[in-house]
Amino acid sequence: xxxxxxxxxxxxxxxDDLDVGYELDEEHIATILDGIALVVMxxxxxxxxxxxxxxxxxxxxxDVEKALAFAHEFNERAYQPRLTVEEGEDENEGxxxxxxxxxxxxxxxxTDEQLTGAVEMGLxxxxxxxxxxxxxxxHLEPSDTNEEN
Amino acid sequence: MARFKKKPEAPAEVTLExxxxxxxxxxxxxxxxxxxxxxxxxxxxxxxxxxxxxxxxGGWLWVSGKRFDTPLTQERGPEVLGWLNSFMSSTRFGTxxxxxxxxxxxxxxxxxxxxxxxxxxxxDQLDEYILAGVNCVLDGVVSFCSHFQIPVTPG
Numbered sequence: 001x002x003x004x005x006x007x008x009x010x011x012x013x014x015x016d017d018l019d020v021g022y023e024l025d026e027e028h029i030a031t032i033l034d035g036i037a038l039v040v041m042x043x044x045x046x047x048x049x050x051x052x053x054x055x056x057x058x059x060x061x062x063d064v065e066k067a068l069a070f071a072h073e074f075n076e077r078a079y080q081p082r083l084t085v086e087e088g089e090d091e092n093e094g095x096x097x098x099x100x101x102x103x104x105x106x107x108x109x110x111t112d113e114q115l116t117g118a119v120e121m122g123l124x125x126x127x128x129x130x131x132x133x134x135x136x137x138x139h140l141e142p143s144d145t146n147e148e149n
Numbered sequence: 150m151a152r153f154k155k156k157p158e159a160p161a162e163v164t165l166e167x168x169x170x171x172x173x174x175x176x177x178x179x180x181x182x183x184x185x186x187x188x189x190x191x192x193x194x195x196x197x198x199x200x201x202x203x204x205x206x207g208g209w210l211w212v213s214g215k216r217f218d219t220p221l222t223q224e225r226g227p228e229v230l231g232w233l234n235s236f237m238s239s240t241r242f243g244t245x246x247x248x249x250x251x252x253x254x255x256x257x258x259x260x261x262x263x264x265x266x267x268x269x270x271x272x273d274q275l276d277e278y279i280l281a282g283v284n285c286v287l288d289g290v291v292s293f294c295s296h297f298q299i300p301v302t303p304g
Contacts, residue, residue, distance in 0.1 A: 002158055002271045047241050065227070072230050076246040079209055079263040084238045103241050104264050105281045108273040111160060117268050 003109030160269030208267030212282030260289035
């Protein structure tokens with residue numbers, strides 16, 4: 001394999017280079033960035049997947065329907081991130097959130113340049129999507145502002 | 150004598166020719182279509198009756214599967230969008246969207262996978278990207294048709 005394996009440590013170095021604070025353990029990297037709760041799971045199976053949750057709660061039915069339509073329209077015009085809307089479970093039942101994902105195969109490894117490009121582009125695309133959502137839902141407030149770094 | 154570490158070989162630019170070679174090496178049937186109206190060249194890859202296309206667009210590898218002329222009308226929009234959203238939430242790759250055909254009033258499905266390739270790819274990376282793209286697009290189109298009980302090719 002000509003390219004080195006993608007590991008959480010290598011991804012964390014990319015976050016360091018971008019001056020993005022984070023928590024790292026054996027299974028994932030987690031951070032809050034631009035109103036997004038971001039998680040990068042250990043690339044096993046070998047997929048580089050950046051997943052984000054927009055921190056704003058969607059509780060009214062009309063907001064959930066509007067978010068579904070927004071996500072569909074966004075997915076039609078943007079290559080990434082992919083937007084989905086997911087209902088909460090257990091104590092979060094009755095609340096939905098918009099999720100972002102940027103993913104690509106990583107089984108054959110990635111060079112430093114490829115990894116830098118993927119992480120930078122993914123974070124930038126998610127921030128832009130979050131900003132677009134804020135414009136779309138000006139009447140909502142973020143639910144977890146106390147988690148902001 | 151000092152030993153110098155060999156610098157890793159840089160990934161090569163991704164071209165349709167390299168993609169075609171990758172498909173060829175896996176005995177995957179494909180055909181190159183060169184547009185005369187300025188649109189980018191496209192590889193057609195029919196798999197299990199699903200017409201899949203592969204193209205390069207501004208540093209992205211774009212794999213797409215389509216199902217035109219579904220019998221699903223605009224009234225079923227919430228159901229269709231809800232299913233696509235739920236299906237995507239359970240998958241790693243692929244984005245499904247529908248567009249309304251203004252002539253028929255029915256939805257067309259576009260299931261896409263986009264991967265950044267601006268930094269180039271080694272051969273094994275390219276093989277992996279193509280297989281991931283084709284498989285997720287195929288899964289998206291077939292699952293959509295199965296759920297809505299329509300054949301994968303228009304009748």
